[in-house]
Amino acid sequence: MTLNWSGKRRWIALVLVLASFVVMFNWPPVVPVIQLPGEIYPAGEVFGLPITNTFVGSIVVWIVILLLIRVVSGRRPRDGGEVPRGGFYNFFEMAFEGLYGFIGSIAPERYLGPIFKMFMTIFILVLLSNWLHLIPGIDSIGFLHPHVHKVEGHYELLDGFDLATLGGVHYLNGQCAWVSPEAAATMSDEALQARADAGCLSGIPAADAADAADEAAGDDHGEEIDYHHVEPGDPAVPWVILPYVRVPSTDLNMTLAFALIAVVMIQVMGFRALGIGYLTKFFNFSTLFKSPLGGIDVAVGLLELIGEMAKILSFAFRLLGSMFAGSILLFVISFLLPVIAPWPVFLLEFFVGLIQAIVFGLLTAIFMSLATVSHHHDEEHHEEAAAGAH
Amino acid sequence: MEEAVLVAGKAIGAGLAMIGALGGGIGIGLSVGGAVQGMARNPDHTGTIQTNMILGVAFAEAVAIYALVVSLIILFVLS
Numbered sequence: 138m139t140l141n142w143s144g145k146r147r148w149i150a151l152v153l154v155l156a157s158f159v160v161m162f163n164w165p166p167v168v169p170v171i172q173l174p175g176e177i178y179p180a181g182e183v184f185g186l187p188i189t190n191t192f193v194g195s196i197v198v199w200i201v202i203l204l205l206i207r208v209v210s211g212r213r214p215r216d217g218g219e220v221p222r223g224g225f226y227n228f229f230e231m232a233f234e235g236l237y238g239f240i241g242s243i244a245p246e247r248y249l250g251p252i253f254k255m256f257m258t259i260f261i262l263v264l265l266s267n268w269l270h271l272i273p274g275i276d277s278i279g280f281l282h283p284h285v286h287k288v289e290g291h292y293e294l295l296d297g298f299d300l301a302t303l304g305g306v307h308y309l310n311g312q313c314a315w316v317s318p319e320a321a322a323t324m325s326d327e328a329l330q331a332r333a334d335a336g337c338l339s340g341i342p343a344a345d346a347a348d349a350a351d352e353a354a355g356d357d358h359g360e361e362i363d364y365h366h367v368e369p370g371d372p373a374v375p376w377v378i379l380p381y382v383r384v385p386s387t388d389l390n391m392t393l394a395f396a397l398i399a400v401v402m403i404q405v406m407g408f409r410a411l412g413i414g415y416l417t418k419f420f421n422f423s424t425l426f427k428s429p430l431g432g433i434d435v436a437v438g439l440l441e442l443i444g445e446m447a448k449i450l451s452f453a454f455r456l457l458g459s460m461f462a463g464s465i466l467l468f469v470i471s472f473l474l475p476v477i478a479p480w481p482v483f484l485l486e487f488f489v490g491l492i493q494a495i496v497f498g499l500l501t502a503i504f505m506s507l508a509t510v511s512h513h514h515d516e517e518h519h520e521e522a523a524a525g526a527h
Numbered sequence: 528m529e530e531a532v533l534v535a536g537k538a539i540g541a542g543l544a545m546i547g548a549l550g551g552g553i554g555i556g557l558s559v560g561g562a563v564q565g566m567a568r569n570p571d572h573t574g575t576i577q578t579n580m581i582l583g584v585a586f587a588e589a590v591a592i593y594a595l596v597v598s599l600i601i602l603f604v605l606s
Binding site for chain 1: 574575578581582585588589592593595596599600602603604
């Protein structure tokens with residue numbers, strides 16, 4: 138794979154930058170609608186569960202991982218030879234060996250295998266989830282959806298935009314924020330005419346609006362509009378985009394699931410290494426009646442128990458917070474200045490995604506290694522070593 | 528009018544919640560500063576120091592991210 142276009146590349150890049158300036162001035166960007174829970178697909182439910190776009194994002198991540206497995210394991214040398222198999226495979230081998238050495242310096246040698254597998258699984262899944270929002274357009278291509286909010290049986294219209302059409306594709310018209318008929322009645326005639334000249338569909342002079350409604354529907358909508366089956370382009374409702382795919386790590390369901398898996402596996406690792414004696418970390422009554430300060434050990438054990446619960450929260454909210462904030466940063470900077478300003482932000486998000494994935498996996502690995510160590514044995518060894526030194 | 532007060536309250540609350548990021552910033556600065564000094568004096572142990580530094584930074588950053596989550600919830604979830 139060679140990418141040397143002998144100096145043509147810079148001209149192509151320049152033309153693309155200039156073209157994006159032209160696009161930016163003619164089709165201004167749209168203020169995004171930001172929502173913390175994953176947006177629910179309008180198409181319906183599977184087995185009684187609504188499908189959210191973050192779930193679809195995680196399916197995309199699984200498919201990418203399966204493709205990676207296929208590509209990388211397909212190139213693995215079967216004969217045990219060490220012949221280089223091309224850049225992609227070598228990159229994976231390098232990353233794998235580097236991370237194996239990294240975890241090897243943390244984890245006890247006896248449990249390096251399971252700890253490394255857990256680390257690598259979490260690392261790859263979280264990394265690919267985090268990097269999903271670096272694909273341009275992933276947050277801006279989606280279903281067009283009437284922005285309504287159901288309150289106590291009736292619909293409440295929220296902020297949105299008018300639609301426009303280009304080559305059969307509907308898009309949000311950034312120049313025309315949606316205006317309700319009641320708000321349009323209070324606007325001046327000049328403002329309404331200006332909106333009509335700009336090509337808006339709502340908030341235009343009443344005569345034009347009546348013509349447009351006749352052309353669009355033919356029949357009267359009446360009072361009740363079925364907001365789930367509106368024709369695209371209907372000026373009676375505000376429109377927003379519901380992205381097909383959203384980054385799975387911006388959904389608390391995904392991060393909490395990973396956090397629960399990580400914390401449960403930490404306990405499993407502890408029981409595997411120390412047997413039932415692992416529980417003495419939390420319920421330590423052995424010194425309660427032997428020493429005057431035995432009560433402290435009981436309290437420390439309870440604090441450890443609370444600490445395990447806190448680990449779940451801290452894992453879940455760290456990933457959610459940093460990735461959701463990153464997504465919003467990308468939305469907002471792309472809205473404010475869509476051409477040059479987002480480039481460094483994309484680079485920043487690349488590193489944030491990598492570091493959050495490493496931190497998630499590394500903390501799991503460290504907590505797992507700590508769970509395999511018994512406190513009591515450690516102290517005894519230290520005392521023996523100290524006695525031997527004297 | 529009521530809506531404007533609501534929006535203003537949300538904005539003020541979200542801004543106040545982000546004061547928590549101060550502590551995270553100070554913590555990260557201190558830990559990275561200490562780690563860099565350690566690495567400069569003791570370049571052989573760069574790997575170990577870096578690992579522990581990243582861990583400490585992640586813990587310090589977590590507190591700032593909790594503040595961020597609170598302010599994001601105030602802005603986008605409360606209605």
